Amino acid sequence: MxxxxxxxxxxxxxxxxxxxxxxxxxxxxxxxxxxxxLRDKWAFFDVVRSAxxxxxxxxxxxxxxxxxxxxxxxxxxxxLMAIGVEVEMRPGVGPVFPEPFRTEADLARLRPLEPLxxxxxxxxxxxxxxxxxxxxxxxxxxxxxxxxxxxxxxxSRTYTRTKALMYGEPDLFRRLLFALADxxxxxxxxQIGAGAAAVQLFDSWAGALAPDDYRTHVLPATRRVFEGLAxxxxxxxxxxxxxxxxxxxxxxxxxxxxxxxxxVHLDEARDVVGGLAVQGNxxxxxxxxxxxxxxxxxxxxxxxxxxxxxxxxxxxxxxxPETDPAILRRVVERVxxxx
Amino acid sequence: MxxxxxxxxxxxxxxxxxxxxxxxxxxxxxxxxxxxxLRDKWAFFDVVRSAxxxxxxxxxxxxxxxxxxxxxxxxxxxxLMAIGVEVEMRPGVGPVFPEPFRTEADLARLRPLEPLxxxxxxxxxxxxxxxxxxxxxxxxxxxxxxxxxxxxxxxSRTYTRTKALMYGEPDLFRRLLFALADxxxxxxxxQIGAGAAAVQLFDSWAGALAPDDYRTHVLPATRRVFEGLAxxxxxxxxxxxxxxxxxxxxxxxxxxxxxxxxxVHLDEARDVVGGLAVQGNxxxxxxxxxxxxxxxxxxxxxxxxxxxxxxxxxxxxxxxPETDPAILRRVVERVxxxx
Numbered sequence: 001m002x003x004x005x006x007x008x009x010x011x012x013x014x015x016x017x018x019x020x021x022x023x024x025x026x027x028x029x030x031x032x033x034x035x036x037x038l039r040d041k042w043a044f045f046d047v048v049r050s051a052x053x054x055x056x057x058x059x060x061x062x063x064x065x066x067x068x069x070x071x072x073x074x075x076x077x078x079x080l081m082a083i084g085v086e087v088e089m090r091p092g093v094g095p096v097f098p099e100p101f102r103t104e105a106d107l108a109r110l111r112p113l114e115p116l117x118x119x120x121x122x123x124x125x126x127x128x129x130x131x132x133x134x135x136x137x138x139x140x141x142x143x144x145x146x147x148x149x150x151x152x153x154x155x156s157r158t159y160t161r162t163k164a165l166m167y168g169e170p171d172l173f174r175r176l177l178f179a180l181a182d183x184x185x186x187x188x189x190x191q192i193g194a195g196a197a198a199v200q201l202f203d204s205w206a207g208a209l210a211p212d213d214y215r216t217h218v219l220p221a222t223r224r225v226f227e228g229l230a231x232x233x234x235x236x237x238x239x240x241x242x243x244x245x246x247x248x249x250x251x252x253x254x255x256x257x258x259x260x261x262x263x264v265h266l267d268e269a270r271d272v273v274g275g276l277a278v279q280g281n282x283x284x285x286x287x288x289x290x291x292x293x294x295x296x297x298x299x300x301x302x303x304x305x306x307x308x309x310x311x312x313x314x315x316x317x318x319x320x321p322e323t324d325p326a327i328l329r330r331v332v333e334r335v336x337x338x339x
Numbered sequence: 340m341x342x343x344x345x346x347x348x349x350x351x352x353x354x355x356x357x358x359x360x361x362x363x364x365x366x367x368x369x370x371x372x373x374x375x376x377l378r379d380k381w382a383f384f385d386v387v388r389s390a391x392x393x394x395x396x397x398x399x400x401x402x403x404x405x406x407x408x409x410x411x412x413x414x415x416x417x418x419l420m421a422i423g424v425e426v427e428m429r430p431g432v433g434p435v436f437p438e439p440f441r442t443e444a445d446l447a448r449l450r451p452l453e454p455l456x457x458x459x460x461x462x463x464x465x466x467x468x469x470x471x472x473x474x475x476x477x478x479x480x481x482x483x484x485x486x487x488x489x490x491x492x493x494x495s496r497t498y499t500r501t502k503a504l505m506y507g508e509p510d511l512f513r514r515l516l517f518a519l520a521d522x523x524x525x526x527x528x529x530q531i532g533a534g535a536a537a538v539q540l541f542d543s544w545a546g547a548l549a550p551d552d553y554r555t556h557v558l559p560a561t562r563r564v565f566e567g568l569a570x571x572x573x574x575x576x577x578x579x580x581x582x583x584x585x586x587x588x589x590x591x592x593x594x595x596x597x598x599x600x601x602x603v604h605l606d607e608a609r610d611v612v613g614g615l616a617v618q619g620n621x622x623x624x625x626x627x628x629x630x631x632x633x634x635x636x637x638x639x640x641x642x643x644x645x646x647x648x649x650x651x652x653x654x655x656x657x658x659x660p661e662t663d664p665a666i667l668r669r670v671v672e673r674v675x676x677x678x
Binding site: 157158159160163164167168209210211212213242244245264265283284285286288289290293300316320322 | 623629
């Protein structure tokens with residue numbers, strides 16, 4: 001393993017840093033006026049399928065906020081779209097699959113992802129790596145979270161069909177999750193090959209599961225993703241909302257960095273994940289508060305991190321669209337040591 | 340405190356029982372064909388505002404499932420409606436407030452609840468107490484969860500406006516929550532006066548909060564509700580989804596019974612809540628699984644309860660509408676010791 005020079009990559013490796021690195025989940029998105037202006041002209045998948053637009057949107061927050069890492073602008077359903085699974089992005093709803101996954105026959109639709117299926121992704125990565133002064137984080141959805149959209153047919157609050165499949169046909173569920181794990185591995189290897197310096201796996205909805213179900217039915221597929229990247233010299237970050245009671249298992253997934261949501265105290269969570277680096281964990285809604293409240297909460301996260309190496313500052317979930325980017329900029333400055 | 344004879348009330352008090360008592364959150368609801376038939380004829384608020392229909396719907400699951408307790412069929416917004424706050428129940432959405440709570444002036448709309456504001460509630464309780472062979476549980480929403488609907492104007496995934504108010508105007512937020520606490524106390528005292536033998540306070544969305552915010556901004560109002568009932572000889576149950584990391588605080592709220600969601604192991608949660616009784620905590624989606632899976636998971640909850648007094652069996656969240664009531668009936672029999 002080579003020793004990196006950037007703050008962000010050093011923190012992911014548990015190495016000493018000159019200042020705590022910071023980036024924000026969904027830093028590229030609706031909180032930025034320049035993003036909204038671009039999205040007024042282009043549909044979501046137009047952006048994703050254009051290397052140029054993807055690169056532009058990915059760079060917007062780096063320019064405006066001074067963050068220490070960029071993350072590829074994408075969506076967890078993009079690899080499925082790339083292998084020909086029909087998916088729509090409905091405004092105010094999210095990704096919708098008109099033909100949800102229902103039976104074993106649907107496995108045939110999940111063919112392997114080939115490099116030429118999504119050239120716009122690797123092209124965007126190459127453009128970004130050439131232009132950026134900070135590391136680029138690659139992006140993929142974790143098997144369970146992607147499966148939940150595919151099985152439900154769209155976003156859900158209860159994951160009823162997904163869990164019914166998990167309980168009723170555990171072997172089929174496992175094959176589905178493993179196919180999605182392989183898809184994530186192919187996508188992330190492609191991004192790393194094109195120059196991504198780290199990857200983040202989003203298991204956003206893993207927190208919907210009872211702990212035993214997570215361990216039995218989901219963790220093996222997540223582990224398969226991280227194992228599939230183990231030969232590559234890039235930090236692997238895991239993130240899931242509501243996973244405070246699953247952190248011990250997530251620490252055993254093969255991740256190098258455990259993303260924390262805002263329901264845990266960073267110091268206590270760190271005790272659970274052992275020697276791994278952690279990322280997080282300011283409640284994104286705090287960024288809607290008056291500045292003195294924001295500052296106090298930023299300081300609390302930093303105090304809990306205690307100046308020990310192995311902390312990447314982030315929110316505990318994505319930036320809310322209502323957020324004022326000027327506040328995010330001040331958060332970055334404060335994390336870096338300004339006041 | 341008198342010593343109760345029913346299984347359910349004895350378990351709430353930590354007394355020995357002949358079999359573990361069981362009921363299900365949302366046992367009265369869309370999983371029952373007789374409920375759907377009634378709702379085809381009557382709108383939601385027609386049911387709630389009729390003592391006769393409320394009693395009928397409340398009794399349906401007792402007849403069909405053989406549960407050890409009934410819970411008043413209602414909604415957490417009913418006391419607000421009763422004092423004249425406009426609220427609509429939108430199918431597939433939930434309660435919607437066309438005029439959300441925004442400023443201090445809105446506090447004036449939250450006048451105290453008087454006994455004659457909602458005679459249909461106490462009348463329904465009286466009908467039920469006369470007809471039921473099992474205890475009736477009274478029902479109210481906790482201040483934070485009710486506030487979240489009132490401030491957002493309806494259901495939310497992020498509680499953005501509610502949290503922004505909490506951070507930005509903490510004193511106004513506190514006054515709002517205390518007004519809603521007083522509303523809950525008045526409603527629950529009315530139900531108890533009419534014969535309810537226990538009460539459950541639903542803080543369904545408290546799990547959306549970071550732990551420090553829960554403790555600072557929400558727990559005092561919850562405590563105010565339970566204190567307002569302390570002179571009455573009925574068990575007070577607290578329930579919230581995603582509260583596994585808040586259980587220590589909830590145990591200090593004045594509740595006698597802590598409802599557990601399905602994200603915790605019942606035995607571990609019990610260690611956290613000390614000597615209090617617990618209620619829960621089967622994942623409702625398990626009830627959509629083949630029977631052998633259901634049976635195994637029911638047995639696991641019972642094994643974790645370990646036959647110690649002070650356990651009321653329940654789901655870890657409400658019954659899913661897709662649930663087959665025949666499965667719920669079998670769960671009841673299994674909890675009672677049948678196979």
